[in-house]
Each structure stands twice: as structure tokens, then as C-alpha cells.
Amino acid sequence: MKIEATALPDVLVITPARFGDERGFFSESWNRKTLSDAGVILPDFVQDNHSMSRRAGTVRGLHYQAPPFAQGKLVRCGRGVLWDVAVDARRGSPTYGQWVGVELSHENGRQLWVPPGFLHGFVTREPDTEIVYKCTAHYDKASDGAVRWNSLGIDWGADDPVLSDKDRDAPAFADWQSPFDHEGAA
Numbered sequence: 001m002k003i004e005a006t007a008l009p010d011v012l013v014i015t016p017a018r019f020g021d022e023r024g025f026f027s028e029s030w031n032r033k034t035l036s037d038a039g040v041i042l043p044d045f046v047q048d049n050h051s052m053s054r055r056a057g058t059v060r061g062l063h064y065q066a067p068p069f070a071q072g073k074l075v076r077c078g079r080g081v082l083w084d085v086a087v088d089a090r091r092g093s094p095t096y097g098q099w100v101g102v103e104l105s106h107e108n109g110r111q112l113w114v115p116p117g118f119l120h121g122f123v124t125r126e127p128d129t130e131i132v133y134k135c136t137a138h139y140d141k142a143s144d145g146a147v148r149w150n151s152l153g154i155d156w157g158a159d160d161p162v163l164s165d166k167d168r169d170a171p172a173f174a175d176w177q178s179p180f181d182h183e184g185a186a
């Protein structure tokens, strides 16, 4: 397993080992002990999510759940290719408003750890791309929120993306009041 830092100190790229043979490969996509032996201790996960986007150039994001339902997410790509983005939304953080983007694909097996207090979003690069992610809090509809995808100067590589109505109508980052304190809590 490889663990790589990103430009945002709390956001990690985790690449589990893969064992290839003539059939394909095997990989432990999540192993708490392997991670903790490598010095990475993540909060407990309580929900797994899976979505598929038919068209390349679909953007989902930038999403969050407000405390006390703030979610950390361990994200990977099950099929296709996507570019995954984490934005630091913790008020008072030295990297508030900064973001990182990482390509995740079924080929590269990379995972992105997006801690609580960060916005999360992605764009698909291929048709029928699937994303799978573990979450540290349950879905809570009333706490669900979005910030407009194109309000942070992120180059998504998709000028006219497929969007949900919620994402199209989301407030710009500059007009939005973050519910996260420095720890990602309320």
C-alpha cells in the first residue's frame, strides 16, 4: 500500500497493493489494520455509497453534510476514470478555500481520503464511470448541502457538464457560509 500526501495536509492518496495474475487482480480495497500500521487512523465508516454517471463530463459536487452529520469519505473509482476534488471548508484553516484534484480510475486503484470539513466533488472522464466511497456518517437529508462547482476556479476539464438541478442552483463559495469549524465540526 502506498500513502501519499497532497497539497492539503489532511487529504491523502491511498493506493492499496494489487496482486495481478492471468485472471486479473486482487486487492484489499480497505483494511483498517494495514492503514493503522502505516500510521493512518481514520474515523469509523458507517455507510458505503456507489453511483454511476452515464456521460463523460458529468460533475457531481461540490457537496457536504453539515455537522453533526459531517462526513469523511474514502473515495475510489470502480469503473472508468474520474477526477476527484476535495476543498478545505474549515473556517480558520490556513488552507481554507484551497482544493486538490486527483485522478482515480479502476486502472490506477487510487483512493482519496476526504476528511470531514471538506467539500467533495468529481467529474467523470469516461462514459458509465462508477464511484464507490465509504462515509463516516450516515446520510442526513436535512444536513445535505452544495456549493457551486464553478465558483472556486477549479479547472474541471468540462465546460458544459451534466449537472443535477441541485448542483446547478447551488450558491457560490463566496456567498456561502461554511458550517465547519477548524476541526471539521460545527
Ligand SMILES: Cc1cn([C@H]2C[C@H](O)[C@@H](COP(=O)(O)OP(=O)(O)O[C@H]3O[C@@H](C)C(=O)[C@@H](O)[C@H]3O)O2)c(=O)[nH]c1=O
Pocket (backbone or CB within 6 Å): 049, 051, 060, 061, 063, 064, 073, 120, 121, 122, 138, 139, 164, 166
Ligand atoms: C448522498 C445520498 C443520496 N441519497 C438519495 C437522495 C436523492 O434522492 C438521490 C441522489 O442524491 P444526490 O443527487 O445528492 O446524489 P449525488 O449528487 O451523487 O451526491 C453525492 O455526491 C458526491 C460528490 C458526494 O460527495 C456524496 O456525499 C453525495 O453528496 O439519492 C440517499 O438516499 N443517500 C445518500 O447518502
